[in-house]
Amino acid sequence: MTSFAERCGIHDAARESAIAQTCKVIDASGLELVRFGWCDMHGVVRGKTLVASAVEGALRAGVGLVSSAVLKDTSDRTAFKIFEKGGAADLPGFEFAGNTLLMADPSTLKTLPWAERTGWLRGQLHHPDGKPVAQDTRHVLQQALKRLADAGYGMKCGLEVEFHIYRIEDESPATDPELAGWPGLPPRVSMLHPGYHMLAESNFDLTEEPLRIVQRTAQALGLPLTSLEIEFGPSQVEAVFDVSDALTAADNMVLFRSAVRQALRRAGYYATFVCRPPFPHIMSSGWHLHQSLVDLKTGANAFRRSEPAPGATPADAQFLLSEVGEHYMAGLLDHARGMAVFCTPTINGFGRFRPNALAPMAALWGRDNRGAMIRLVGECGDSATRVENRIGEPTANPYLYIASQIHAGLDGIERKLKAPPATDSPYAAASTPLPTHLGEALDALKADTTLCKAFGDDLIKAFDRVKRAEVERHEQAADKDDFQRREYFSRF
Numbered sequence: 001m002t003s004f005a006e007r008c009g010i011h012d013a014a015r016e017s018a019i020a021q022t023c024k025v026i027d028a029s030g031l032e033l034v035r036f037g038w039c040d041m042h043g044v045v046r047g048k049t050l051v052a053s054a055v056e057g058a059l060r061a062g063v064g065l066v067s068s069a070v071l072k073d074t075s076d077r078t079a080f081k082i083f084e085k086g087g088a089a090d091l092p093g094f095e096f097a098g099n100t101l102l103m104a105d106p107s108t109l110k111t112l113p114w115a116e117r118t119g120w121l122r123g124q125l126h127h128p129d130g131k132p133v134a135q136d137t138r139h140v141l142q143q144a145l146k147r148l149a150d151a152g153y154g155m156k157c158g159l160e161v162e163f164h165i166y167r168i169e170d171e172s173p174a175t176d177p178e179l180a181g182w183p184g185l186p187p188r189v190s191m192l193h194p195g196y197h198m199l200a201e202s203n204f205d206l207t208e209e210p211l212r213i214v215q216r217t218a219q220a221l222g223l224p225l226t227s228l229e230i231e232f233g234p235s236q237v238e239a240v241f242d243v244s245d246a247l248t249a250a251d252n253m254v255l256f257r258s259a260v261r262q263a264l265r266r267a268g269y270y271a272t273f274v275c276r277p278p279f280p281h282i283m284s285s286g287w288h289l290h291q292s293l294v295d296l297k298t299g300a301n302a303f304r305r306s307e308p309a310p311g312a313t314p315a316d317a318q319f320l321l322s323e324v325g326e327h328y329m330a331g332l333l334d335h336a337r338g339m340a341v342f343c344t345p346t347i348n349g350f351g352r353f354r355p356n357a358l359a360p361m362a363a364l365w366g367r368d369n370r371g372a373m374i375r376l377v378g379e380c381g382d383s384a385t386r387v388e389n390r391i392g393e394p395t396a397n398p399y400l401y402i403a404s405q406i407h408a409g410l411d412g413i414e415r416k417l418k419a420p421p422a423t424d425s426p427y428a429a430a431s432t433p434l435p436t437h438l439g440e441a442l443d444a445l446k447a448d449t450t451l452c453k454a455f456g457d458d459l460i461k462a463f464d465r466v467k468r469a470e471v472e473r474h475e476q477a478a479d480k481d482d483f484q485r486r487e488y489f490s491r492f
Contacts, residue, residue: 003060007130008103011060018106019059025109026052026119034119035112036063036104037258041137041466042074042345043397044491045258047102047123055121062101065125067094070135071462074346074487075183079469080462090461091135093127100125100133110255113220114263122251134458137399141250144403144454151410153302154294157249157402158386159241161256161394162231162285164277165192165210166270174490186490189270195234195283203230207237210269214239217263223252233283243290246406250398253287257394273394274488275349278481284352286359287392290377291405292385293328303328303385304378314367317419320380329365329374329387330419331412332405333432336363336373338448339404340391340434341441345467347474348488349393350437355427360390363432364423371426373434391434395492400463407454439471 005011026034034055037047048063068078071094080094081087088094104123112118125133132139148155166189173185192210193203204211211228214237218225224242231238241252257273264271276284293302303325309318317326332339344350352359360373367376370390378385392401411417435441442464445451452460470487477483 004062004101004126004130005060005103008126008132009130010103015106019056022059022106022109022121023056026055029111029119030117031111031119032117033115034109034121036102036121036123038065038102038123038125038136039138039254039397039399040069040072041135041397041400041463042072042492043137043254043257043395043399045254049118052119059104059106062103062126063123064099065102066097067100068097070094070100070125070133071466073466073469073473074491075470075473077182077469079466091458093133098128100127110221112259113217114259114266122255134456135462137397137403137459138247138250140455140459141247141399141403143456144406145247147454148293148406148410149296151413152296154296155246155402155406156243156292156294156301156386157246158243158290159249159253160238160288160290161241161253161273162236162238162287163260163271163273163394164233164235164282164285165207165214165237165264166190166235166272167192168265168268168270181486183486183490185486187270191235192269193230193235195236195281196232197230198232199230204228210264210267210271211237213263213267213269214260214271217259218256221255221259223256231283231285233285234279234281236283236285246291246402250402253398272489272492274492275344275346275393275395276351278485278489284357284359285394286352286390287394287396287401288375289389289392289401289405290386291389291402292387293324293409301383301385303387304383305380305385307380315421317365317376317422320367320376320378320385324413325385325387326419327413327415327417328409329376329412330417331409331415332374332387332389333363333365333419334412334417335404335408335448335451336391336432337435337441337444338451339408339445341438341445341467342400342404343389343392343396344441345396345400345438346393346488346492347438347470348484349395350435350441352393353434353436358390361427361434363434364426365419366423366426369423369426372423373426376422395488403455404451407451411450411454438467442467442471
């Protein structure tokens with residue numbers, strides 16, 4: 001009798017060997033619990049925790065996970081009326097909150113450094129018939145990477161992630177049952193450093209204890225952390241990660257955010273990846289995504305240029321970028337409005353796009369220009385030549401964020417799009433402004449037929465409905481600040 005893993009088409013001799021090895025490690029390490037984790041549409045890790053003796057069977061048969069978890073908005077309300085006739089007609093397989101099956105990759109076992117005798121495995125969702133859940137966002141990125149590979153390219157990404165760490169002063173708002181809500185309140189917090197003194201060593205010293213926890217947690221999980229820095233805003237910091245392939249970079253981002261929040265909270269600190277925490281004097285956090293393509297035949301950086309193109313000026317893309325690099329960057333610019341909602345998917349995040357804030361306001365590129373949406377980094381002959389998209393917020397789902405870059409960039413390559421001249425005035429009036437709020441960004445995505453086709457109807461329908469629910473509830477909220485505290489600050 002075949003196992004469910006075999007019916008899903010994901011089981012082979014290598015996976016069988018990996019299951020045996022994983023079970024040996026669990027036994028030898030004395031692990032008692034293993035968490036099976038899955039990344040939802042909002043980039044949040046959900047899943048179930050199994051006792052060690054149940055792991056081997058679950059790796060073959062899957063772990064049942066209620067399908068409505070796929071359709072939750074940021075308040076954890078199900079955005080589709082799954083118990084009404086026709087309520088999920090556009091999404092077969094989700095009616096009545098039936099099961100999906102979480103299939104874990106046995107090679108991903110990690111021991112959680114903050115939790116006693118606890119392991120963690122990364123999984124993806126399948127329907128009971130064995131088909132992948134189309135709305136599983138890791139599957140969405142895998143499909144985008146397959147399309148990229150068919151064009152002859154791989155993708156490398158480097159991560160720069162800004163976030164805030166606070167000291168917890170009072171947990172009672174989050175733990176008092178009299179104050180429970182849907183969603184609940186966050187704890188009361190205080191700052192670790194006063195801010196407005198970027199990269200100050202004295203502020204790093206004030207923040208060293210929690211940053212040590214960040215460092216040790218990331219390194220214990222095998223994440224390629226390279227630096228921890230003091231950012232400009234009060235209690236704001238940044239983590240920078242070395243370059244990796246795109247799928248690994250997305251996996252690392254998901255695990256880093258979840259792990260850091262858990263490890264720090266146990267130590268009395270509160271980490272948040274919300275773009276704009278709900279306080280009057282803060283600086284917005286961004287997630288800057290460095291990216292380049294790799295020629296799969298040669299392994300070379302497909303963006304690298306040995307010398308400027310004949311006749312090119314410093315304002316021309318091909319002064320530094322290859323033809324492929326220019327086409328890719330032009331695709332990002334051409335689809336900037338449509339892909340914005342995958343890069344900045346919350347109401348909170350759009351408050352970041354304001355003049356002279358080191359955040360973009362328009363679909364422009366510039367040479368080493370941190371005010372432009374696309375910052376071109378590198379020189380002729382530099383094997384690290386890359387583009388940096390500065391539109392992202394740190395709560396973005398990494399799989400959707402990176403997939404949007406691939407689909408937009410590939411369209412630029414296929415159409416051989418040309419980039420406009422580099423900007424030296426990123427905050428001047430522009431013909432293609434970025435969306436200014438979540439509803440506008442959703443409308444821009446629906447108007448971008450190329451991106452919608454690339455992502456597929458199943459993902460677009462679910463994503464649009466889930467995010468529209470967020471917009472509708474924000475519009476109906478009598479206290480917009482309370483909405484942001486509960487909806488974003490308490491959860492991300």
